[in-house]
Amino acid sequence: MNHESSLVNLLTDRLIAGELRPGARLSEAALAKEFDVSRNTLREAFRVLGEQGLVNHIPHRGVSVASPNTSDVIDIYRVRRHIECSVLENAPKNHPGAEQMRRAVETAHSAAAADDWLRVGTVNMAFHNALVSLSDSTRLMRSFGNVLAELRLAFLKVEVLDFLHAPFVERNQEVLDTYLDESPSAAAAKLGAYLGDSERQVLGAYARAGQD
Amino acid sequence: MNHESSLVNLLTDRLIAGELRPGARLSEAALAKEFDVSRNTLREAFRVLGEQGLVNHIPHRGVSVASPNTSDVIDIYRVRRHIECSVLENAPKNHPGAEQMRRAVETAHSAAAADDWLRVGTVNMAFHNALVSLSDSTRLMRSFGNVLAELRLAFLKVEVLDFLHAPFVERNQEVLDTYLDESPSAAAAKLGAYLGDSERQVLGAYARAGQD
DNA sequence: AGTCTATTCTTGTTGAACAATCCATGCTAG
DNA sequence: CTAGCATGGATTGTTCAACAAGAATAGACT
The missing domain is CATH 1.20.120.530 (GntR ligand-binding domain-like)
Incomplete structure (x- = not known):
């Protein structure tokens, strides 16, 4: 199975289900552990979600769930x-x-x-x-x-x-x-x-x- | 400097300049060496470009420059x-x-x-x-x-x-x-x-x- | 020729490590 | 007391080496 693409789906589901609330910070270490993937793999998924506008990525400050104003x-x-x-x-x-x-x-x-x-x-x-x-x-x-x-x-x-x-x-x-x-x-x-x-x-x- | 985001720009420039021709396969090892970044960093950039539609990603077959039919x-x-x-x-x-x-x-x-x-x-x-x-x-x-x-x-x-x-x-x-x-x-x-x-x-x- | 198999190459993923940056804490000076 | 400043701790950015997994190639065999 292709982990990375299904990881994106997994994250997307949690996002639109509201389990990961808008504005919530997504810690790499924590999420990697939760989904049982490595940080690197998780980061790849983050880039995809960032490009889709679902998460916000600020360099050196991490990724957080998009919180539209x-x-x-x-x-x-x-x-x-x-x-x-x-x-x-x-x-x-x-x-x-x-x-x-x-x-x-x-x-x-x-x-x-x-x-x-x-x-x-x-x-x-x-x-x-x-x-x-x-x-x-x-x-x-x-x-x-x-x-x-x-x-x-x-x-x-x-x-x-x-x-x-x-x-x-x-x-x-x-x-x-x-x-x-x-x-x-x-x-x-x-x-x-x-x-x-x-x-x-x-x-x-x-x-x-x-x-x- | 933030490598990853400027790496995306670098790749984008080469793509729209035609240096990386449509359909060309983008070997991770080769490009990582050429741009002097690690494979992991390059892969993050690939995910961004993939989401933008500039490159095509087929699991286990790598990334190639989009070649619109x-x-x-x-x-x-x-x-x-x-x-x-x-x-x-x-x-x-x-x-x-x-x-x-x-x-x-x-x-x-x-x-x-x-x-x-x-x-x-x-x-x-x-x-x-x-x-x-x-x-x-x-x-x-x-x-x-x-x-x-x-x-x-x-x-x-x-x-x-x-x-x-x-x-x-x-x-x-x-x-x-x-x-x-x-x-x-x-x-x-x-x-x-x-x-x-x-x-x-x-x-x-x-x-x-x-x-x- | 066609197909099966073994080898080889590339990608997928991991874990550990270190550098770079941010953040919170507490300190100092005014 | 507050404004800044240093310090230490935490998180992200990036690299590297390794191995697993799937794909491609070449060769052996029918």
């Missing part, structure tokens, strides 16, 4: 608007990715009904990843996936990832329906408004939590 | 269209980034006059990076920069990076003028056509060179 959140939503809206606007009809979106919405509904908000958050990520897959661009999906993972850390930071997602289950549905039944550009417009509202919600949570 | 080129231009057009479309008037674009166009003209096509290529990259900076998004610039660097490798692969850029000096100028004097959306439309033509040129060169 207000301007990071704003930047992330800038990216989301540019990429998601552009992709949806130019999406062809009858793209297979739409099926994945539909499934995500479906799962989100049942998860919301069960009050499993953590799951709703995960499925929400899946929905928007599926949306970007309408572009048929692996590079766009990769970059977007990184940004979305970073946003997940922002949610974790203010610890309100649950009800923040609540109103957006329905709006995902609307965006999908508009794309399917009306037009891509109409859907893109709705998505733009969606993202604006979502951004405001997150920034509001930041303000309440007194985060910068 | 036809579908990679197509994917890269998909990303360019989505990002560049969206950014330009939504760009505010009087953004300071426009000044950088202007300077790039200027430099490109004089470099073209001096038949320094390699420099024209570099400046062309600067122009489009400046264009994306109109988004004020550091993440978008970072992702886009990676994709553009990868495209540079595509040019190097077919060894025609010189005159491929020739017709586009003038079109950069047009896009900039349209953005400044007319409207962002008119400029975005021109840019879209620009990118379509550019893509066709590159794919044509690939076909001529018999590359897949």
Whole structure:
């Protein structure tokens, strides 16, 4: 088995699960021991995660879990608007990715009904990843996936990832329906408004939590 | 001095300068000796470059310079269209980034006059990076920069990076003028056509060179 | 020729070691 | 008492040597 790549996955899982909290310092010695790998191997994984934006690396000061501040959140939503809206606007009809979106919405509904908000958050990520897959661009999906993972850390930071997602289950549905039944550009417009509202919600949570 | 980060820069420079040709295998032992660093340090740099898409890493088979094939080129231009057009479309008037674009166009003209096509290529990259900076998004610039660097490798692969850029000096100028004097959306439309033509040129060169 | 196998080379990973830098502590001087 | 300064301890940066593991090559055999 290839240790290093699965180590990245392992770390990523813990990061987006919130086990390694935003801002937490990641000691090389401690983590190497915990995951039973050498420091060198761990450092290679750190470089990957650093390039993905999930951890922050300051020379001689070590690696810490990314802890997006207000301007990071704003930047992330800038990216989301540019990429998601552009992709949806130019999406062809009858793209297979739409099926994945539909499934995500479906799962989100049942998860919301069960009050499993953590799951709703995960499925929400899946929905928007599926949306970007309408572009048929692996590079766009990769970059977007990184940004979305970073946003997940922002949610974790203010610890309100649950009800923040609540109103957006329905709006995902609307965006999908508009794309399917009306037009891509109409859907893109709705998505733009969606993202604006979502951004405001997150920034509001930041303000309440007194985060910068 | 921080070896590792400057090592990444060093390698990046050699890659986009074409000293390390696309597809070339990068032996750990050889490169470690050449740059006078340890294998471990070099491997950390490799992980960063791999995440940026500049090198390809296959487990147990080592690292080689990325060698974009036809579908990679197509994917890269998909990303360019989505990002560049969206950014330009939504760009505010009087953004300071426009000044950088202007300077790039200027430099490109004089470099073209001096038949320094390699420099024209570099400046062309600067122009489009400046264009994306109109988004004020550091993440978008970072992702886009990676994709553009990868495209540079595509040019190097077919060894025609010189005159491929020739017709586009003038079109950069047009896009900039349209953005400044007319409207962002008119400029975005021109840019879209620009990118379509550019893509066709590159794919044509690939076909001529018999590359897949 | 084709395939199997043995050898060889490269990468994957480790542990230990030391240098370089940061950080916290306590001290000194003003 | 505070501002700086020295000191020591901890962490990261980097190297090296070694071995395990997988891949590539060459040769033997059918």
